Amino acid sequence: MKLLVTFSRKGGHEPVIARTVKETGVLINVERAHIDSHAGEVLIDVPEESAEQVCRSMREAGANVKVLEDAVIRDQNECIDCGACVSVCPQDVFAFDEDWHLQLHGERCVLCGKCVVACPHNALSILE
Amino acid sequence: MKKSIDLINERIRDGNARVVSAEEMPDIVQELGEEGALMEVDVVTTGTFGAMCSSGAFFNFGHADPPIRMERIWLNDVEAYAGIAAVDAYLGAASDSDTQGMEYGGAHVLEDLVAGNPVELRAISRGTDCYPRKTITTELYLEDLNHAIMCNPRNAFQRYAAATNTSDRTLHTYMGTLLPHAGNISFSGAGTLSPLANDPHMRVIGSGVPIFLCGARGMVVGEGTQASPGSGFGNLMTTGDMKEMSQDFLRAATFTGYGATLYVGVGIPLPVVDIGVVRSTAVRDEDISTPIVDYGIPRRDRPTLRTVTYADLKRGTIEIDGEEIRTSSLSSYRKAREVAEELKKWIETGQMVLSMPTRTIDAGRTVHPIRETALAPRVKEIMDKNVVSIAEDEEIRTAARNLLRGETNHLPVLNGEGKLVGIVTTYDISKAVVRPDSGPRVRDIMTRKVIKTTPDEPVDIAAQKLERHNISALPVVDDTDRLLGMLTAIDLGKLFGGRWRR
CATH class of the missing domain: 3.30.70.260 (ACT domain)
Incomplete structure (x- = not known):
């Protein structure tokens, strides 16, 4: 935890x-x-x-x-499941399921903020 | 056997057409064989949903009273091109806002309009006898516009080169965030679902062909700008009525450090008229290859590190030099599927019939770089060739003397073979005087990680190095690290007032 x-x-x-x-x-x-x-x-x-x-x-x-629970917050209205966040995250927080929906493992997040910068759709934020 | 487009359309109208997605087609061909698939399938739907910067829309706002000839136009502070008659404009998706910069661009205006939000129009004019008014500011909804016709100069590239970055800093590019030391790979495109990957020879895709464009019934205008199908990078110019579009398939985005762009959903239905179409639509991710290009090299012709397939990219990791590197998609495969499925529904329910191109696209065409009448200046043209250097085993005192003799602040350090191994500045010497315990030789105090340049490097890139590392001189070396000269901030001054001034 x-x-x-x-x-x-x-x-x-x-x-x-x-x-x-x-x-x-x-x-x-x-x-x-x-x-x-x-x-x-x-x-x-x-x-x-x-x-x-x-x-x-x-x-x-x-x-x-x-x-820290749900440290990284996703705005479902903005997220289009592209995956720009997947490879920039050092903690493997993001992954696709079989149907190409993006899954979040927020409990792994260390609040580095790289995904927030990488998201083209402004869909991610991290806990202040 | 062949099937006519009329027969296919007749089946669509009767509700009897067999429509499958490009993702389903390869298995069908494998199961039934090519002839069998030709008999069985009438239409293959494709789809892609990704960043397509080269997008935008033509608007006609209608005339005001008193009338104005709008010479410069802003929509929510994003400037649109107004050089097309009195009350018309073209708004490009990649145009940035005057007030909010790249956080809000033309793409965001387009999304706001489609979402039903009001947009502020501001225009100015010098005033003429027929159009006396000089300014106008008004709030408009999409429904208020006479016309809002999306016309995208290049959409739906057949494939995109994937990107990585071997330099030592994070790059922010149109291919997203690229971590240093090849820390990740980003790619774009739908692979097996991609429209042009299913018709690379442009046999059934061409001018006049009906398409799905951001939820609207659109059309292929023809070949897109910069299309290079001969080298595997074909693309299309597309058009559609914005009033029919949906936010589900049109999204504004911003790539940090790069700019605004529009995510566009494009789908093209392909009529299965002959064996050729069966074969091209049987394409799988495994069959579509693309290069991984190193964006760490800031030149037009960037080196390719590896060629991979979309199957490799979608798997999530790629091996380069023995290391597993994670991949990121910038386009959405889930949404690409949605586009292909939506298009399937349209055709199954007879809402869209197909047509063959009224004009075909030359599938062999390739593009070339710009013709530059004045070559960008290179380092060798302005570098200082009279360089005072020093050997690494000399005493610090000698270095100080050389610095004075050369009237310079930077002294490149060479090893016994004459190769550059470090650099010493007046600051390093001063430090050594104050703290004499570091050692008596140049090698004891020199900076070993030298930022350097080469004679053929464009000056712009060398200047960026100076700025980024906050330094004022770069040693110029050849391939074997032999010292050829120095480039200093003073040399850059030669560019102003000299023959490069234009």
């Missing part, structure tokens, strides 16, 4: 992820991270059964945690 963790670094440089791993013993996979001197935004992947525990531990450390 993917979790989007955001935290402020104003109150000191708390090692939020390291602390959570140590505390919970859950193996956290960091898929994307953007951390500067003021704030951090980290996208992590954790086993579904441990998600609640990880969320709790991180919140206790002062972080905001959001569960």
